[in-house]
Each structure stands twice: as C-alpha cells, then as structure tokens.
Amino acid sequence: MSNQTIAVIGLGNMGGRMAANLAKAGLTVQGFDVSAEAKKSSKKDGVAVFDTAVEAAEGADVVITMLPNGDLVKKVLGELLDADSTAKVYIDSSTISVQDAREIGESVYDRGSQFIDAPVSGGTTGAEAGTLAFMVGGTEEAFNQVHPVLDVMGRSITHCGQVGNGQAVKACNNMILAVQQMVLSEAIVLGERLGLDHQAFFxxxxxxxxxSWSLSVNAPIPDVVPTSPANNDFQPGFSSALMLKDLRLAMESAQATDTDTVLGKIATQAFEEFVAAGNGNLDFSAVINEVRR
Known part of the structure; x- marks a missing residue:
C-alpha cells in the first residue's frame, strides 16, 4: 500500500480530514476541491493539490470521491472516466441513493475499472481521528484491494455485499439515529419538566x-460529555441539513421497497421543519430545542 497514489476529490469537512490521514500514513495523496480554502488547508496537510479533478486523478491507483450528492458524483466520475481509461478502483464515500450508487457502479465496471460505495459514519470527529465506520458495497475483490486504504481512515470496515449495499445500510443506520435523537430529546425535556437534573439523567x-450513542457521545445537553456539540452552541459534528438529506434518501428507499417506516416518517417531518426554520447548520442534536419549544 505504501507505494500507492490516492486521489481525493472533495476536500471539505470530511474529505479533507480523510486525505490528511492518508498523507500522514505516508501515501502519495493528490486532491481537488472547488473551494480555494479547502485546497489551501489540504496543502498544509501534505496533499498535492491540483486545479481540476481530472489532474488530481491522473496516475492514481485509487480515487476517492466525497461529494454533496449523487448527480455530482455521476458528473465527476464521468469526467474522470472519459479522461483516463486506465484501470483504477473508484471509492465513493459520499452519501447518495442506492439506485445512484448502482448506476455509477455499472458505468465504472463497463469502463474496465472497479467501484465500491463506501459511505461513512462518525462525522468530522471520526474523520479527523481516523476512526470512521465504512459500510462497503462492491465485489469481494475490490473490497480486499482497498481495505488497507480504508483502514487508515477508519476503525470499522464492513463489507455489506453488492454495490449499493453500503448506501442501503447507511440509510438504515441514520434513520435509527434520527429516531433515537428525537426520543432522547423528548425524554430529556420530560425529565427537565419533572425536575430532573441533567447530570442525574445522564x-x-x-x-x-x-x-445510546446519541446520549453517551452526542448528548444534546451541555457539560455531561466532552464530545457533545451542545458544549459549543451545537456547532455541527453532523449537521441537521445532512441528517435531513439522509432521511430523505431513507424515505426514498422505503417508498421504492414498499416499506412502512412510521417512526422514520415522523423523524423526517421533524427535521424538515427544523431545517426549514433556519437550523440546517446546527448539529442534528439541536433538534432538542424544537422539542422544548
């Protein structure tokens, strides 16, 4: 692995930290982002920064994309495949729909390269610490090939089956997380109104x-756990806008599979309203403030 070149397309809050850990491990890392600030930060972290995604991917053995949505992943990978027919392994760690992941996988395989979808859990804290959880969809061959690379950035790497299955389990996981956060918030507010001290509750x-993780790591009340965004006015580890994005993807899959997700729908509606009220940039645990209101 030490002589591999890794390209990272998307050097934002997650991708930039992932690229930094790869560079710290001694790998040659080439990166691109549309943000000048992101490129400047990654350059300080030992990433060779390029002016285009195509230039960043040139000569790379593995290309990692961490982008905002499925349409952009399709666009960028299309440009990379058109520019370079050399066989590579493409890893998409964005959070996109299952259907988009499978369509992208087919197009990459048709061009003679390997593709895995490998969305993550752990937020910016996990990305910085190199403790992300990767949920991987793809062939056993591709999974084994990139496992050492993922291992640099994460503490849990799980092969979930065919392409798209990484996105499938991510959607399920985050629907659970959103529902847990909602009921935890309700319980805390109930406790407050019954006269319970936060520390005693915790x-x-x-x-x-x-x-749950929502309480033990991400408690929506200040001064009970050091990792809580509530200690810092809910500056996000994982924003409410991103949670809403993931819930919408889960609901899309629920509709496609005729699965009745009663609690998932309730959580989605709650986050729709919370984000619409201008709270999208707050950590998703800040939804407790809406419960209080």
Whole structure:
C-alpha cells in the first residue's frame, strides 16, 4: 500500500480530514476541491493539490470521491472516466441513493475499472481521528484491494455485499439515529419538566437500557460529555441539513421497497421543519430545542 497514489476529490469537512490521514500514513495523496480554502488547508496537510479533478486523478491507483450528492458524483466520475481509461478502483464515500450508487457502479465496471460505495459514519470527529465506520458495497475483490486504504481512515470496515449495499445500510443506520435523537430529546425535556437534573439523567440512562450513542457521545445537553456539540452552541459534528438529506434518501428507499417506516416518517417531518426554520447548520442534536419549544 505504501507505494500507492490516492486521489481525493472533495476536500471539505470530511474529505479533507480523510486525505490528511492518508498523507500522514505516508501515501502519495493528490486532491481537488472547488473551494480555494479547502485546497489551501489540504496543502498544509501534505496533499498535492491540483486545479481540476481530472489532474488530481491522473496516475492514481485509487480515487476517492466525497461529494454533496449523487448527480455530482455521476458528473465527476464521468469526467474522470472519459479522461483516463486506465484501470483504477473508484471509492465513493459520499452519501447518495442506492439506485445512484448502482448506476455509477455499472458505468465504472463497463469502463474496465472497479467501484465500491463506501459511505461513512462518525462525522468530522471520526474523520479527523481516523476512526470512521465504512459500510462497503462492491465485489469481494475490490473490497480486499482497498481495505488497507480504508483502514487508515477508519476503525470499522464492513463489507455489506453488492454495490449499493453500503448506501442501503447507511440509510438504515441514520434513520435509527434520527429516531433515537428525537426520543432522547423528548425524554430529556420530560425529565427537565419533572425536575430532573441533567447530570442525574445522564448518569442513570447512560448506564441503563435507554443508553445510546446519541446520549453517551452526542448528548444534546451541555457539560455531561466532552464530545457533545451542545458544549459549543451545537456547532455541527453532523449537521441537521445532512441528517435531513439522509432521511430523505431513507424515505426514498422505503417508498421504492414498499416499506412502512412510521417512526422514520415522523423523524423526517421533524427535521424538515427544523431545517426549514433556519437550523440546517446546527448539529442534528439541536433538534432538542424544537422539542422544548
């Protein structure tokens, strides 16, 4: 792995940190982003920055994309495949629909390269610490080929089956997370109105059957866990806008598979309203403020 060249297209909050960890591990990392600020930051982290995605991908063995949506992933990978027919492994760590991932996979395989969808969980904290959880869809061959690269950026790398299955499990996971965050917020507010101290609530529930990541790591109340965005006015580890994006993708898959997701729909509606009210840039745990209101 040490002699591989990795291209990272999308050097934002997640991609920039992932590229930095790859460079720190001694890999040759070539990057591109439309943001001058993102490029400047990545350059400081040891990433060779280029003016276009095509230039960044030139000579790379593995190309990682971390982009805002499926349409942009299709556009960028289309440009890369048109510009360079050399066989590579393309890893898309964006969060996109299952259908988009499978369509992109087919187009990449038709050009003689490998493709895996590898969305992540762990937010910017996990990206910086190199402790992301990767959910991977693709062939066993492609998975084994890129596992050492993913291992640099994550602590959990799970092969979930065919292309698109990474996105499938990401949608399921984040629907669970959103529902947990909603019910946790309701329970905290109920506790407040019953006269419970936040610390007492945390000490009991974090050691009881109601515990969850939403409480033990991302508690929506300040001064009980050091990792909580509530300690910093809900500056996001994972924004409400991104949570809403993931919930919409989950609802899209639910509709396509005729799956009744009652609680998922409720959480989606709650985040629709929360983001529409101008809270999209806050951490998704800030939804507790809407519950209080």
């Amino acid at each position: 000490d009991v529930v974090s050691n009881a059957t109601g515990n």
